[in-house]
Amino acid sequence: MRPILALGLLSLAALLAAGIAGLWPRENPVDPDPIAQGWGVANAVACVVLGMRLWDTLFEVLVYVVAMVGVRFFLGTLCWRGELRPVAQSPLLRRAADLLLGPILVFALYVAASGHLGPGGGFPAGVIFGSALLLLALAKGMERLSAELYEPRLESLEYVAAVLLLSLGAIVLILEVRTSAAFIAANLLIALEVAIGAWAVLHRFASARGEV
Amino acid sequence: MESLSGLGLSVALALLGIWTMVVRRNLVWKLLGLNVASGGGILFLVALSHRPGVRPPIVGLGPGPAADALPQALVLTAVVIHFATLALALALVILLTEYRHTQDARKLEEGSV
Numbered sequence: 001m002r003p004i005l006a007l008g009l010l011s012l013a014a015l016l017a018a019g020i021a022g023l024w025p026r027e028n029p030v031d032p033d034p035i036a037q038g039w040g041v042a043n044a045v046a047c048v049v050l051g052m053r054l055w056d057t058l059f060e061v062l063v064y065v066v067a068m069v070g071v072r073f074f075l076g077t078l079c080w081r082g083e084l085r086p087v088a089q090s091p092l093l094r095r096a097a098d099l100l101l102g103p104i105l106v107f108a109l110y111v112a113a114s115g116h117l118g119p120g121g122g123f124p125a126g127v128i129f130g131s132a133l134l135l136l137a138l139a140k141g142m143e144r145l146s147a148e149l150y151e152p153r154l155e156s157l158e159y160v161a162a163v164l165l166l167s168l169g170a171i172v173l174i175l176e177v178r179t180s181a182a183f184i185a186a187n188l189l190i191a192l193e194v195a196i197g198a199w200a201v202l203h204r205f206a207s208a209r210g211e212v
Numbered sequence: 213m214e215s216l217s218g219l220g221l222s223v224a225l226a227l228l229g230i231w232t233m234v235v236r237r238n239l240v241w242k243l244l245g246l247n248v249a250s251g252g253g254i255l256f257l258v259a260l261s262h263r264p265g266v267r268p269p270i271v272g273l274g275p276g277p278a279a280d281a282l283p284q285a286l287v288l289t290a291v292v293i294h295f296a297t298l299a300l301a302l303a304l305v306i307l308l309t310e311y312r313h314t315q316d317a318r319k320l321e322e323g324s325v
Contacts, residue, residue, distance in 0.1 A: 005234055009227045016223060020260065029280045032269045044269035044281035049288060060289050067296035074303045078310055118270055123292050194292070201299045208306055 040180045041116040058169045068197040075204040097139035104132040112191035116183040126194020142206045158196040165189040218259030225252030239315045
């Protein structure tokens, strides 16, 4: 079994190498500046993600939402009856988390809102805010945080953001709007979406095991 | 040269991940292998589009040719989708462990538990 597998994997690698060998010498890539300026933005990656390949991004957000619904559904059927270990409280960590939360939130908003002008965008901003929530969960303990951030309301907010994003994408695709305002709105909605999804995953996994 | 070493590393990572997925019997190890293989795929896209001396694909960041923006956008998509599907797969593994009390793929397939 294993020699056959090793042989198969090596031949796969050889096929891959033969397939990409024709790429050298490299041709010069297309200059992305005129394309990006045609969409009214400065970041060519944002132009690709939210402009030329908007269908990809919309369905990616749909896959993300469906996966998060699946996580909620499957882990919601479990109820963990074990004894909850109290989280060790450290005042230093708690104060630091309280102090850091504001700047992290502002930075996430900045990254989302300026994603069409420079490095950034909705997905990194959502992940930044999700890691801020993880910091809070480590500092305060999961129960206190989930009492403060009530999940069902956030869940409906996530669906509203997904619907708004899909309708925005439909408007951009049908009316062929090419403004940077659409990019900013889409980036903010994607950031909201990803942050709430990351929070849902964190909360569900932690509450399925009963601890952080 | 960096491009070639990156390509070699990414292919090695992908092969290692697939090997782990096929050989290991524990479901969590299989997911770990999937994770490594997916990292190899992402690194492959990045290494394939690497060109020495290009500027970032942002308007107004100096003269010279800009990097290709398409692989960067693809990698962005791949990373997010990978996170979501990995979370879903881990949730399914937790559920299986809760109801069947094993993570051994062979025992689960035989139905002996």
